[in-house]
Amino acid sequence: MIYSLSSDLPSFKGLAFQPGLNILLAEKSVGATDRQSRNGAGKTSLIELIHFLFGANADKDSIFRSDALARFSFGGRIDLGSTIVEVSRSGAKPPQICLLGDTLGWPIVPSVDARSGDLVISNEKWRVLLGALLFRLNSSLDDDSTVRFRPTFRPLFSYFVRRENSNGFILPTQYSSKQQPWDQQVAISYLLGLDSNVPQRFQEVRIRERAMVELRKAAKDGSLGGYFGTAADLRTRLTIADAKARRMREQIDTFNVVPEYSEMEQEGSRITREISTLSDDNTADRELILQLRAAIDSELPPATTSLDRLYREAGVVLPGSVGRRFDEVEEFHQAIVQNRRSHLTSEVQAADGRVQSRDRVRERLDGR
Known part of the structure; x- marks a missing residue:
């Protein structure tokens, strides 16, 4: 509801409204002639003032930007949301709306003018805010600006305040x-x-x-000829494209692999098989190396001293010749173990050499 309209213009007649039907009358003065009409009494200006306060555009031809009215402010006391606020606007600063009242909880928050300390909001945001509070329109400027032909506040409001x-x-x-x-x-x-x-x-x-x-x-009418060419140009380009496509189809139908490519394909297959064989052989040799190293670690000479101790514990004294015989047997076994380790070590080195040799061959084949 609009409660009142006012202005700091001295000649402005303030208006106060009551709930229900309000009728604005312009009476003729006593003694007025038939040629003295009610035009200029302010009936139309009242409608323009309401639109002005509710976010209408104020271009250079607006009455509120005229030299006589631009320096004056016009305001109103209105219901907005759940509160009553005072709103004012002047022709000197048409993009700015001044507010007075409780704006807490509004979807768009007004700002404070650094110079005057007034609570202000731009006319663009004011219209979005009015749409949200009066018609429940979307209050997001970013979302609505990308939607064409959407309902907005000004057209909806104009159905209620008609000119x-x-x-x-x-x-x-x-x-x-x-x-x-x-x-x-x-x-x-x-x-x-x-x-x-x-x-x-x-x-x-x-x-x-x-x-x-x-x-x-x-x-x-040929207006697109400058962009896409004339009909004759397009027919020529179509003929050339058809001929090119026909030649390509013929080339595909008669496509043959050259002998050099066949040789390269065969060589590539052979190299792939060789690399696969080398990888398999390397895997086998690496497993062999692991087994040989495990065998080397497990090669230990027999414990002959434990046998001699066993006889002594049994109360049997062996002759000296038998003791020498045990020493010879122990030396013999140690020699066998040493020879065994030497043989296994040489096998490990040979297998490792084969792996390294195959790796070099693989690098050479990969380079081809």
Whole structure:
């Protein structure tokens, strides 16, 4: 609800409204002639003032930017959300709306002017805020700016504050004789609680159809020739492309592998087999090396001293010749173990040499 309208313009007649129907009358003075009409009493200006306070554009032709009114501020006391706030705007600073009141909880938070200390908001954000608080529209500037033909605050508000000079009272479904059909459909659908996405999508289809008509027209009159070439140019390019495609098909049909490629393919297969064989042989030799090293670690001479101790514990004293015999046997076994270790070590070295040799061959084959 609008509670009051005011201004710091001395000649401005302040207005206060009550709940229910409010009628603005302009009376003739006693003694006025028939030629003295009620024009200029301010009836139309009142509607313009309400639009001015509720986010209308104020271009250079706006009455509020005239030399006589630009330096004065106009304001109103209104319901917005769950609070009553005072809003004011001047023709000197049309992009800025000044506010006074509790703005806590608003989806868009006003800022504080560094010079005046007033609570201010830009007219663009003000319209989005009004749409969110009065019509429950999306309050995100980023999200809404990318959607075409969406319902917005100003068209919806204009259905409730109609301008006579825009023929806003001719039809109930339009607030202006210049209003586009899609705008009427989207606004009326939203106000009646219907799905406004349907007329939005219809308008998208109309735009595409219109673009297709213009494109066909441009194609017929040759306007696209500068971009895509004339019809004769396109036919020539099509003929050349067909001939090129035909030659390529013939080349594919008669495609043969040259002998050099066959030789290279065979050599590649042979190298692959050789590398695979070398890898298998290396795996076998590496397993052999592990087994040989384990055998070397397990080669130990027999413990003959334990046998001599066994006889002594049994109470049997062996002759000296037998003791010498044990020493000879022990030396013999040690010689066998040493020879065995030497043989296994040489086998390990040989296997390791074969692995290294195969690795060099593999590197050479990979380089080919």
